[in-house]
Amino acid sequence: xxxxxxxxxxxxxxxxxxxxxxxxxxxxxxxxxxxxxxxxxxxxxxxxxxxxxxxxxxxxxxxxxxxxxxxxxxxxxxxxxxxxxxxxxxxxxxxxxxxxxxxxxxxxxxxxxxxxxxxxxxxxxxxxxxxxxxxxxxxxxxxxxxxxxxxxxxxxxxxxxxxxxxxxxxxxxxxxxxxxxxxxxxxxxxxxxxxxxxxxxxxxxxxxxxxxxxxxxxxxxxxxxxxxxxxxxxxxxxxxxxxxxxxxxxxxxxxxxxxxxxxxxxxxxxxxxxxxxxxxxxxxxxxxxxxxxxxxxxxxxxxxxxxxxxxxxxxxxxxxxxxxxxxxxxxxxxxxxxxxxxxxxxxxxxxxxxxxxxxxxxxxxxxxxxxxxxxxxxxxxxxxxxxxxxxxxxxxxxxxxxxxxxxxxxxxxxxxxxxxxxxxxxxxxxxxxxxxxxxxxxxxxxxxxxxxxxxxxxxxxxxxxxxxxxxxxxxxxxxxxxxxxxxxxxxxxxxxxxxxxxxxxxxxxxxxxxxxxxxxxxxxxxxxxxxxxxxxxxxxxxxxxxxxxxxxxxxxxxxxxxxxxxxxxxxxxxxxxxxxxxxxxxxxxxxxxxxxxxxxxxxxxxxxxxxxxxxxxxxxxxxxxxxxxxxxxxxxxxxxxxxxxxxxxxxxxxxxxxxxxxxxxxxxxxxxxxxxx
Numbered sequence: 001x002x003x004x005x006x007x008x009x010x011x012x013x014x015x016x017x018x019x020x021x022x023x024x025x026x027x028x029x030x031x032x033x034x035x036x037x038x039x040x041x042x043x044x045x046x047x048x049x050x051x052x053x054x055x056x057x058x059x060x061x062x063x064x065x066x067x068x069x070x071x072x073x074x075x076x077x078x079x080x081x082x083x084x085x086x087x088x089x090x091x092x093x094x095x096x097x098x099x100x101x102x103x104x105x106x107x108x109x110x111x112x113x114x115x116x117x118x119x120x121x122x123x124x125x126x127x128x129x130x131x132x133x134x135x136x137x138x139x140x141x142x143x144x145x146x147x148x149x150x151x152x153x154x155x156x157x158x159x160x161x162x163x164x165x166x167x168x169x170x171x172x173x174x175x176x177x178x179x180x181x182x183x184x185x186x187x188x189x190x191x192x193x194x195x196x197x198x199x200x201x202x203x204x205x206x207x208x209x210x211x212x213x214x215x216x217x218x219x220x221x222x223x224x225x226x227x228x229x230x231x232x233x234x235x236x237x238x239x240x241x242x243x244x245x246x247x248x249x250x251x252x253x254x255x256x257x258x259x260x261x262x263x264x265x266x267x268x269x270x271x272x273x274x275x276x277x278x279x280x281x282x283x284x285x286x287x288x289x290x291x292x293x294x295x296x297x298x299x300x301x302x303x304x305x306x307x308x309x310x311x312x313x314x315x316x317x318x319x320x321x322x323x324x325x326x327x328x329x330x331x332x333x334x335x336x337x338x339x340x341x342x343x344x345x346x347x348x349x350x351x352x353x354x355x356x357x358x359x360x361x362x363x364x365x366x367x368x369x370x371x372x373x374x375x376x377x378x379x380x381x382x383x384x385x386x387x388x389x390x391x392x393x394x395x396x397x398x399x400x401x402x403x404x405x406x407x408x409x410x411x412x413x414x415x416x417x418x419x420x421x422x423x424x425x426x427x428x429x430x431x432x433x434x435x436x437x438x439x440x441x442x443x444x445x446x447x448x449x450x451x452x453x454x455x456x457x458x459x460x461x462x463x464x465x466x467x468x469x470x471x472x473x474x475x476x477x478x479x480x481x482x483x484x485x486x487x488x489x490x491x492x493x494x495x496x497x498x499x500x501x502x503x504x505x506x507x508x509x510x511x512x513x514x515x516x517x518x519x520x521x522x523x524x525x526x527x528x529x530x531x532x533x534x535x536x537x538x539x540x541x542x543x544x545x546x547x548x549x550x551x552x553x554x555x556x557x558x559x560x561x562x563x564x565x566x567x568x569x570x571x572x573x574x575x576x577x578x579x580x581x582x583x584x585x586x587x588x589x590x591x592x593x594x595x596x597x598x599x600x601x602x603x604x605x606x607x608x609x610x611x612x613x614x615x616x617x618x619x620x621x622x623x624x625x626x627x628x629x630x631x632x633x634x635x636x637x638x639x640x641x642x643x644x645x646x647x648x649x650x651x652x653x654x655x656x657x658x659x660x661x662x663x664x665x666x667x668x669x670x671x672x673x674x675x676x677x
Contacts (some may be wrong), residue, residue, distance in 0.1 A: 005056045014052035016043050031546045034674065038667060040456040045663045048656055058645045068637040069148035071097060075180065075529040077130040078596035079157050086125050088152060088621045092178065095624050096151075102628050105639070111139065117158060128513040128596060130157060132164035137431070140171045147617065147637055148173045151627075155180040156603030159513075159595045162477065165606055165613070174616035174636075176579070176627065179492045181602030182620075187216040188600055189240070189267050190278035199316040202289045205252035212247045212267055214240035215600075221225040222268045224249060228261065255287040260508050260589060278598040282591045284509045291320045292494045297328045297350055298341035300368055305341060307466035308364075311479070311486035318490065329353045329528050337362060342463065343377075344370035351377045358457045360493050366463025367417055380450060381459055383423045392417035392462055394446045401529025402430050402449055402560030403492045404505065404519050408481040411436070413471055416464035423461050427452055432489075435461070449492070456493050499527065504575050507590040516563040516590060520552060521576050534578040535559045535600045541568040568592030627637035 024039035037552040074093065080086060090256055096108060113135035114127020132154060139150050152175055158164055168175055188481045191213040200206035214220060216582040219241045226234035238247055255261070266280040275281070294312055298305055323331070329349040339362045340347060354361060365374070371385045394410040410433060423435075423444045433447035449458045472482040506518040522533045535552040548566070552559035552575070568590045604618075609616040610631060619627045631637065650656065 003329050003342070005054065008054045009056060012054060012661065013047060016047035016050060017588065019046055021042075027088070034670070035623045037670065040229055040670050041663050041667045041670075044077065045660055045667075047661070048660045051303055051650060052656065052660075055649050057647050057649050061649055062113055062644050062646075064642050064644070066640045067105065067107040067188070068639065069143050069146050070151065070631070071148055072104070072108065072110045072120075072151045073135050073153065074110065074112045074120055074123065075130060075132075075154035076125055077127040077159075078125060078594060079130065079155055079599050080180055082597055083155055083181045083597065083602070085621065087156065088180065089123070089125075091625055092153065092621055095287060095628075099628055105632060106637070110421065124583055128594065130596070131159040131161040131452045132156070132158045133167040136164055136167050136171060143173070147640075149631070149634075149637060150175050152607075152610075153178045153180065153621075154607070155599065155601075157596075157599040158345040158608040161453065165610055168610045169613050171614055173614070174464070175614040175633075176254040176616045177607040177611050177618045178616060178624075178627065179602050179604055179620050183604040184601055185215060186274045186600050187218075187270060187272055188275060188278070189214055189220070189222060189270060190247075190275075190598060191267055191274065191281050194265055194283055196285060197316050198286065200255040200287050201291060202255055202257050202258055202287055206255055206285055207250065207252050208234075208265075208283075210249045210265060212238065212249065214245040216240070216245075216380075217242045220270060222270070224265070224267050226253070226263055226265050228263050230586040233263070235554070250354045253285075256289050258289050261285050261287055262509075262589070262591070264469040277594075277595075281593060284591055286591065288317060288506045292337070292490075293335045293338045294318060294320045294339060294490060294494065295328060295332065295335040296320060296322045296339045296341060297325055297343075298322065299325055299344065299346050300342060302341070302366075302463065303466040304366075304463055305363070307469045308339065308341075308486065311469060311483040313491050314479070314483040315487050315491075318487075325350050325546075330576055332359060336360065336496075337490060338353075338437070339364070341518055342366050342369045342437055343374055344368070345373045347373070348377070358455050360496070360515065362490070362493050363457070363459045364463065364465075365459065365461050366419065367419060368463075369394060369419065371419065371421075380427050380429075380452075381423060381425045383419075383421050384459070385421035388420040389417055389436065390420045391444065392418055393436045393439075393440075394462075395436050395441060397431050397434055398556055399529070400430055400432050400433075401521065401523065401527075401557055402451075402540045403488055403503070404521055405432065405485065405488065405556070406481070408472065408485055410468075411476070414464075416462040418462045423448075423459075425450070430457075433460075449489075451499070454496060456656065458493055459490065473607060483519075492521040499523075500584075501525075501527070501583050502577060503574065504586065504587055506573075506586055508587075509591060511593050512564070512568050512590050513593055513595055516565065516566065517560055518552075518573070518588075519555075519558050519560045520584070526667070529557055531557075533580070534557075536576055536578065537561050538574045539563065539566065540572050541566075542572060546570075563676060566590060 020039045020043035023042060024035050030146060053616045073087065080089060112118060112120040112123060113131060115129040115131055117135045117138040149175060154439055190213055191210060194215045195209040197206050210224065212224065221239050224236050224238055225232055233253055234251055236249060262284045264280060264282050269276045269279045275322045296305060305322060312318050312320050325346045332353045338359050341364050346667050367389055371383050375382050393415045395409045423443065425448055427450050429443040429448050429450040431448050435442045435444045435446040446462055447460045469479055469482045472480050501523045503521045510516045518537060520535055522530050531554055536549055537552055538547060538549050540547045550561045552561045569588050574585045606616045617630060
């Protein structure tokens with residue numbers, strides 16, 4: 001407290017005392033006891049009021065002891081159960097929870113991981129994927145400003161995500177792997193990877209690539225066989241040795257009939273193999289009769305063209321051709337959708353052909369668009385522009401109901417470019433993306449779809465879409481979210497199918513280690529999305545006739561259900577609307593593939609490298625006591641005493657205000673009691 005403030009407090013005391021003595025000590029009419037009582041009460045009230053006016057500030061220092069954090073990351077995947085380590089894991093967790101010395105030194109917290117990273121509430125060891133990389137990255141972000149050595153309880157076998165050995169090098173805190181399983185190497189043949197297209201076209205050949213791996217020391221001869229039902233469609237003899245232990249087979253199979261073709265790939269197991277589950281894999285290909293052909297017409301070269309082509313052809317049912325306007329007019333009838341990129345007067349013949357053939361269009365405009373031409377050549381929209389450009393962002397319209405759309409974070413994407421001016425839509429339409437400038441919505445739409453007499457059109461006012469696709473990759477390590485969004489838009493625009501009040505979207509087949517989701521949209525009589533409806537899906541296993549009913553949950557502008565709880569098999573489903581005579585049916589297949597059953601032992605070598613690279617140390621699950629001693633003796637992990645100093649002004653002290661009220665009230669009651677009022 002400053003010396004000046006202390007002087008003011010002393011002066012306030014002297015003034016208060018002087019006033020109290022003057023009022024009740026000099027020629028007072030009150031008798032002795034009341035005079036002293038009133039004088040003391042008045043002194044307290046005056047002094048307290050003056051202190052509030054001075055408002056001195058006091059420093060309050062508190063001390064806390066902070067323990068170093070000790071996050072424990074537990075592998076909750078099915079491979080732990082396959083290696084017979086579940087009891088060891090549960091026993092280890094109990095020992096860590098009950099080790100008083102460890103808990104006295106560390107703030108121990110428990111997390112589990114499989115496909116995702118989460119707080120550990122329970123362990124089931126049934127997760128169908130293992131993402132160690134995400135677990136390490138998440139705990140590093142969670143404790144990035146604290147001392148937090150991590151215990152990684154795992155077998156080291158990862159099936160999803162980036163290589164965790166390289167992710168671990170970014171961790172500033174040491175990692176202590178606790179290895180589940182042993183390092184014994186067993187003789188084993190396995191199909192490491194099987195690559196094939198999801199779709200194929202009728203009467204074509206589709207490629208298949210199989211990567212086969214052998215762990216052993218002897219020369220081994222075996223066969224690789226692909227069968228469809230009871231018939232063998234491909235067979236090849238293979239030889240392995242200790243040095244020549246990997247084979248990559250590339251071959252093609254015929255797409256002879258429309259529909260879902262299911263195959264089983266198998267490498268004939270050895271007599272002494274311990275794990276024969278990883279010797280076979282099932283895969284499927286959907287054969288379709290015709291592809292969706294998309295024509296991109298552009299006069300200029302722009303990064304958007306490559307981004308759009310990549311996004312559209314992610315779905316193998318679609319092909320994309322890029323042509324200049326002078327080449328496009330004669331071939332327009334060969335395509336279901338015409339994408340016009342930044343049209344100008346050179347597109348005149350293209351627009352005449354589109355008008356004649358009533359083709360669906362997708363127009364993307366930008367800084368090189370000739371709006372005078374575009375306004376004159378069509379009657380769906382109009383834009384009066386200047387020579388100035390502006391940067392605009394997109395906001396998803398959550399009420400958009402034409403088809404189901406996920407919010408992929410449009411408002412967080414980098415702005416794209418357009419010519420300054422308001423885009424006016426002149427026909428019935430739905431806005432998919434609204435335009436915003438510096439965080440404020442403008443009156444101009446960015447992406448709009450329209451359907452007139454069965455002809456579907458869309459306009460996207462903005463160039464620079466390649467930035468959005470690139471940013472999606474930076475945030476999610478893949479382009480899937482952006483590609484799915486563009487794919488749904490193209491699927492809608494390329495189709496001439498009559499719109500139904502209940503639209504259902506599903507795949508023909510799923511692998512049971514991937515998400516199994518079916519989505520639906522329901523519209524009222526005016527074809528406005530109805531978010532108040534109650535949708536259910538009835539799923540019947542065609543082999544066992546087991547029927548299961550799931551509610552479909554509302555998600556933005558569509559309903560969705562997760563069917564990952566279903567076992568592998570053939571299913572038929574019916575989506576129905578409660579209290580409405582509206583339903584849609586379909587079929588799908590769940591293929592059995594448990595990647596967590598492919599491992600024979602722990603990945604000891606990689607876990608040791610992770611420990612070494614992060615200045616930690618690896619232990620086997622049976623060495624819990626050594627681990628505890630290592631952590632307790634390590635001088636890098638010390639408790640930290642922290643002090644926190646708060647400056648509190650006296651005016652915030654409510655007790656002083658209460659004291660003033662109490663003193664003045666007491667004086668009033670005493671005067672009243674003695675008949676002085």
